[in-house]
Amino acid sequence: MKALVIGTGAREHALVLALSADPEVDAVVCAPGNAGTAVVADTRDVDPLDGEAVAQLAVDLGADLVVVGPEAPLVAGVADAVRARGVACFGPSREAARLEGSKAFAKEVMAAAGVPTAMSRLCDTAEEVAEALDAFGAPYVVKDDGLAAGKGVVVTDDRDEALAHAAACGGRVVVEEFLDGPEVSLFAVTDGSYVLPLQPAQDSKRALDGDRGPNTGGMGAYSPLPWAPRGLVEEVLERVLQPTVDEMARRGTPFQGLLYAGLALTSRGVRVVEFNARFGDPETQVVLARLRSPLGQLLRAAAIGRLADQEPLRWRDEAAVTVVVAAEGYPAAPRTGDVVEGLGDVEPPAYVVHAGTGLVDGEVVSAGGRVLSVTATGPTLAAAREAAYAGVARVHLPGSHHRTDIAAAAAAAGAGSA
Numbered sequence: 015m016k017a018l019v020i021g022t023g024a025r026e027h028a029l030v031l032a033l034s035a036d037p038e039v040d041a042v043v044c045a046p047g048n049a050g051t052a053v054v055a056d057t058r059d060v061d062p063l064d065g066e067a068v069a070q071l072a073v074d075l076g077a078d079l080v081v082v083g084p085e086a087p088l089v090a091g092v093a094d095a096v097r098a099r100g101v102a103c104f105g106p107s108r109e110a111a112r113l114e115g116s117k118a119f120a121k122e123v124m125a126a127a128g129v130p131t132a133m134s135r136l137c138d139t140a141e142e143v144a145e146a147l148d149a150f151g152a153p154y155v156v157k158d159d160g161l162a163a164g165k166g167v168v169v170t171d172d173r174d175e176a177l178a179h180a181a182a183c184g185g186r187v188v189v190e191e192f193l194d195g196p197e198v199s200l201f202a203v204t205d206g207s208y209v210l211p212l213q214p215a216q217d218s219k220r221a222l223d224g225d226r227g228p229n230t231g232g233m234g235a236y237s238p239l240p241w242a243p244r245g246l247v248e249e250v251l252e253r254v255l256q257p258t259v260d261e262m263a264r265r266g267t268p269f270q271g272l273l274y275a276g277l278a279l280t281s282r283g284v285r286v287v288e289f290n291a292r293f294g295d296p297e298t299q300v301v302l303a304r305l306r307s308p309l310g311q312l313l314r315a316a317a318i319g320r321l322a323d324q325e326p327l328r329w330r331d332e333a334a335v336t337v338v339v340a341a342e343g344y345p346a347a348p349r350t351g352d353v354v355e356g357l358g359d360v361e362p363p364a365y366v367v368h369a370g371t372g373l374v375d376g377e378v379v380s381a382g383g384r385v386l387s388v389t390a391t392g393p394t395l396a397a398a399r400e401a402a403y404a405g406v407a408r409v410h411l412p413g414s415h416h417r418t419d420i421a422a423a424a425a426a427a428g429a430g431s432a
Contacts, residue, residue, distance in 0.1 A: 015036075015038050015039045015040060015078045015079060015310055015311075015314065016039075016040060016041045016042075016043070016075060016076060016077050016078050016079075017033045017039055017041070017042050017043070017077065017078070017079045017080075017081060017310055018042075018043045018044075018045065018071065018072050018075055018077040018079070018080045018081070019033065019042065019043070019044045019045070019047075019051075019055070019080075019081045019083060020044075020045055020060070020062050020068055020080065020081065020082045020083055020084075020087060020092065021044075021047075021062060021082070021083030021084045021087075022046055022047060022048050022062070022084075022370075023048070023083065023084065023295055023369045023370070023382075023384075024295045024296060024298070024299060024338075024367045024368065024369035024384065024386070024387055025083050025084070025292070025293050025294070025295040025298045026044060026047065026048070026051060026083040026084075027044075027048065027050045027051050027367045027368045027369070028293075028295075028298045028299045028302050028367050028389075029081055029083060029293065029298070029302070029309070030042050030044050030047075030051050030054055030055045031054060031302075031367075032302045032305065032309040033081075033309055033310045034054055034055065035308075035309070036308035036309055036310035036311060037308065038308060038310055038311050039308075039310040041056070042054070042055040042056070043055055043056045043057070043058060043075055043077070044056070044057050044058075045057065045058040045059065045060040045062070045068070045071060046058070046059050046060055046062070048368045048369070048370070048371045048372065048381070049368050049371040049372055049373045049378045049379075050366065050367065050368025050371060050386070051368065052373065058071055058075075062082075062084060062086070062087045062092070063086060063087050063090050063092070064092075065087075065090065065091055065092040065094065065095030065096070066095055068080070068082075068087070068092050068095065068096060069092075069095040069096045069098065069099040069101065070099075072096055072099065072101045073099055073101065077101055078101075078102060078314065079101075079102050079103075079104065079310065079313060079314045079317060080093075080096045080101055080102070080103045080104070080105075081103075081104045081105065081313060082096070082103065082104070082105035082271075082292070083292060083293065084292065085111070085114050085115070085161055085290065085291055085292050086161060087105075088105050088106055088108070088111040088114075088115075088271075088291050088292060089108065089111045089112070089114065089115040089161060089291075090108065091107070091108035092105070093105035093106060093107055093108075093111075093271070094107050094108055102314055102317040102318050103317055104270075104271055104272070104313040104314070104316055104317045105270075105271040105272075105291075105292065106269050106270055106271040106291050107267065107268075107270075109267040110262055110267050110268065110269040110270070110271075110291070111291040113258075113262075113269065113273070113289040113290075113291055114161070114288075114289055114290045114291040114292070115160060115161060115291070116159055116160065117157050117158075117159050117160075117188045117288065118136050118159050118186065118188060120288070120289050121134055121136075121188065123258060123261050123262065123265075124258070124286060126261050127257040127258050127260065127261035128257060129253065129254050129257055129258055129286055130253060130254070130283060130284060130285050130286065131285055131286040131287075132155070132190040132191045132192075132193050132278075132285055132286075132287070133150070133190065133191045134188050134189060134190040134191070135149070135150075135188070135189050135190075136159075136186065136187075136188055137180065137186065137187050137188070137189055138185075138186050140177070140180070140181065143156070143176075143177060143180040143187060143189060144177065146189035147173055147176055147177070147189060150189065150190065150191045150192070152170075152171045152173070152192075153169055153170060153171050153192040154168075154169070154170055154171070154172075154173060154175075154176035154189070154192070155167070155168075155169050155189065155190040155191070155192050155193075156168050156176050156179050156180050156183075156187055156188075156189055156190075157187060157188045157189075157190065157288075158183040158185075158187060159183075159185065159186040159187055159188055160185070160186075166183065167229050168229065169192065169229075193278035193280050193285050193287060194278070194280050194281055195278050195279040195280040195281060196216070196241075196278070196279050197216065197217070197276065197277065197278050197279075197287060198214050198215075198216060198239060198242060198246070198276075198277045198278075198279060199214065199215045199216065199217050199235070199274065199275070199276055199277070199294055199297045200212070200214045200215075200247065200250055200255075200274075200275045200277060201272055201273075201274050201275075201293065201294070201297070201298075201301060202251070202255045202272070202273045202274075202275070203271075203272060203312060203313070203316050203321065204255075204259050204269060204270060204271065204272075204273055204316060204321065205270055205315070205316045205317070205318075205319045205320070205321040205322075206259065206262075206263060206268030206269060206270040206319065207259065207260075207263060207268070207319075208321040208322040209251060209255045209256050209259050209273070210312075210316075210321055210324065210327065211247050211250065211251050211255060212301050212305070212327070213237055213238060213247075213301055213304060213305075213329060214237065214238070214239050214242060214246065214247060215235050215236065215237035215239070215297040215300050215301055216235060216236060216237075216239055216424075217232045217234070217235045217294065217296060217297050218232065218233045218234045218235065218417060218419075218420055219231075219232055219233070220233070221233060221340075221344070221345060221415075221417075222417065223417050223418055223419045224419065228345055228346070229345075230340070230344070230345045230383075230384070231295065231345070231383075231384055232294070232295060232296045232297070232338065232384075233296075233337075233338045233340065233384075233416065233417045233420070234296060234335070234336055234337045234338050234387070234416075234417055234420030234421070235296045235297045235299065235300050235335075235336050235420070236300055236333065236334065236335045236336070236395060236398070236399070236420060236421035236424065237297070237300040237301055237304055237333065237334055238304075238333060239424070240395075240424065240427075241424060241427065242279070243279070246279075246284075249284060250275060250277065250284060253284065254275050254277070254284070254286055255273060255275060258273065258289070259273065269291075270316060270317070270319075271291065271292070271316070272291070272292050272293050273289065273290075273291070274289065274290035274291070274292065274293070274294050275289060276288040276289070276290070295369070295384075296336045296338055296387050299334070299336040299367050299387055299389045300334035300335065300336050300389065301334075303330075303332075303334040303336075303389055303391050304329050304330045304332060304333075304334050304391070305327065305328075305329060305330070306327075306328040306329055306330050307324075307325070307327045307328045311324075312324060312327075330391070331393075332391040332392060332393060332398070333391065333392055333393070333394055333395040333397070333398045334389060334390070334391045334398055335389070335390055335392075335395065335398040335399045335401075335402040335420060335421045336367070336387045336388065336389040336390075336402060336420075337387060337388050337402050337403060337405075337406050337416055337417065337420050338369075338384050338386075338387045338416060338417075339384075339385055339386050339387065339388070339406060339409060339411060339414050339415075339416045340383055340384050340385060340414060340415055340416060341370070341380050341382070341383055341384075341385050341411070341413070341414060342412070342413025342414060342415070343383075343413075344383035344384065344415070345383055348370075348380075348382065348383035349380070349413060350370070350379070350380050350381050350382065351374075351379055351380060351381075352379060352380045352411055352412045352413065353377050353378070353379055353411075353412075354371065354378045354379065354380060354385065354386070354409065354410070354411050355409070355410040355411075356408045356409045356410045357378060357386075357409060359408040359409075360388060360405040360408050360409065361404075361405070361408075363390050363391050363392060363398075363401050364388055364389065364390035364401045364402055364404060364405030365388070365389060365390070365405070366386055366387075366388055366389075366405070366409070367386060367387045367388075367389055368385075368386050369382060369384045369385055369386055369387065370382015370383060370384055370385050370386075371385060371386060380411060385411055385414065386409070388402050388403075388405035388406045388409065389402065390402035390404075390405060394425070395421050395424050395425040396425040396426075398421075399420065399421045399422070399425050402420075403418075
């Protein structure tokens with residue numbers, strides 16, 4: 015099997031690493047990729063948003079499977095263009111990707127499917143935003159209706175800040191009630207009818223230790239979640255994932271690909287915070303680090319409607335932790351072009367997953383806000399965490415910053431292996 019991965023970030027590097035480990039995958043190509051994917055896969059230069067160019071590349075390569083990584087190409091219909099050329103593609107159609115592309119649409123689908131989520135109001139004017147904020151009260155939750163690379167949400171006790179964020183979105187926003195309780199990320203692979211959940215993870219969205227600072231695309235993650243209630247995955251499959259996939263099929267726009275449920279475990283039960291239409295970063299790093307089942311075979315089965323024929327997923331009896339190293343100024347105004355040193359000094363069980371990196375004169379340089387992450391596995395969360403931070407200590411990027419508390423609370427509570 016030849017696999018083509020579309021994208022440039024850490025998610026794509028993690029996918030390339032996992033696909034390369036599948037014995038049924040003979041070759042992996044990443045387009046356009048980054049400095050990390052270039053080491054382990056062939057690379058091609060393509061505009062990820064150009065569906066026809068991506069489809070033509072897949073045909074030229076003789077690809078058996080295309081995996082569209084980022085949300086923007088999915089919302090732009092790249093998966094449709096690939097499938098139109100007769101190539102198996104893992105990723106939802108343009109219409110189905112609206113589950114991530116429009117929070118208002120996602121709320122509509124959840125209401126129709128009876129999926130538990132936060133109460134919300136769709137607002138088009140400043141007056142409507144102000145009324146919604148007063149109706150729900152603090153903490154205030156305001157979300158850009160469209161794609162915002164993980165930074166379109168503000169949660170604050172400051173009403174003026176909430177109003178300012180709504181204005182800065184420049185269009186329709188969703189104002190929600192605040193959901194208490196810890197958040198959980200749960201991925202599910204689906205072929206449009208059958209749904210196969212993966213293992214849950216927890217992401218840390220805030221930029222600073224103690225869950226302070228602005229929202230980011232994610233500063234670290236860990237899996238498993240020993241504190242999660244027993245039966246959580248089964249409950250989410252029954253109440254959230256399967257009803258959503260069934261509703262999308264009922265509408266004539268089946269969702270085929272990766273459905274990511276961002277969840278809050280509230281005092282009133284599980285509630286959906288958001289849906290994404292693709293693997294999430296940085297949770298992908300820890301979930302795939304624990305997956306033993308061959309990834310290429312799994313994703314192709316979903317792409318061709320044969321997911322129900324797959325054997326039950328197998329998981330490693332290890333914990334995984336990933337820590338993101340971000341550029342100076344991230345998330346507001348990240349600095350790029352700095353040389354990254356020490357990458358070769360990171361030792362197993364830790365390894366580097368590249369995100370915003372590029373190659374200049376043979377040197378790896380920063381090319382985005384979240385530059386890389388260091389992922390590690392271990393028999394316990396504490397061991398995996400220690401190995402990940404030991405790896406981070408060996409990497410040097412001028413002005414960079416990272417959180418020091420990823421998985422700290424779970425590890426301190428004596429969280430063990432999977």
